[in-house]
Amino acid sequence: MSFWDIIWFIIVSFAFIAYLMVLFNIIGDLFRDKSVSGGMKAVWMFCLIFFPFLTAIVYLITRGQGMAERHADAYGRMVAAQDQHIKSVAGSTSPVEQIAQAQQLLSAGTITQAEFDALKAKALAA
16 A cells, blocks of 8 residues: 555545535535425425435535524524523522532532532632
């Protein structure tokens, strides 16, 4: 096996993995989109199985903009939900309640003593 065979193998492997990533993103977007009917989803899947490269290119051209918007919307909802969770956990409890919760986690073995000490110091500092 020559050096160029190895280089060619790396290039082909990279292209194949990139194609699989695109394919899985398309499938995920297709099933996440509520505006597409079940029949159209079946048609897209049929085409992805039997004409994979052509279908992937057509999908990205025709639905690529919507794909980016759906991804951005999902990301925004995730960030908002995370922020809401953080505010509900950290902002609504007093330092005494936070330390009690940390003590329960320590007793259950979920966190270590060092983590408990860090949580306690953070609660007392606030």
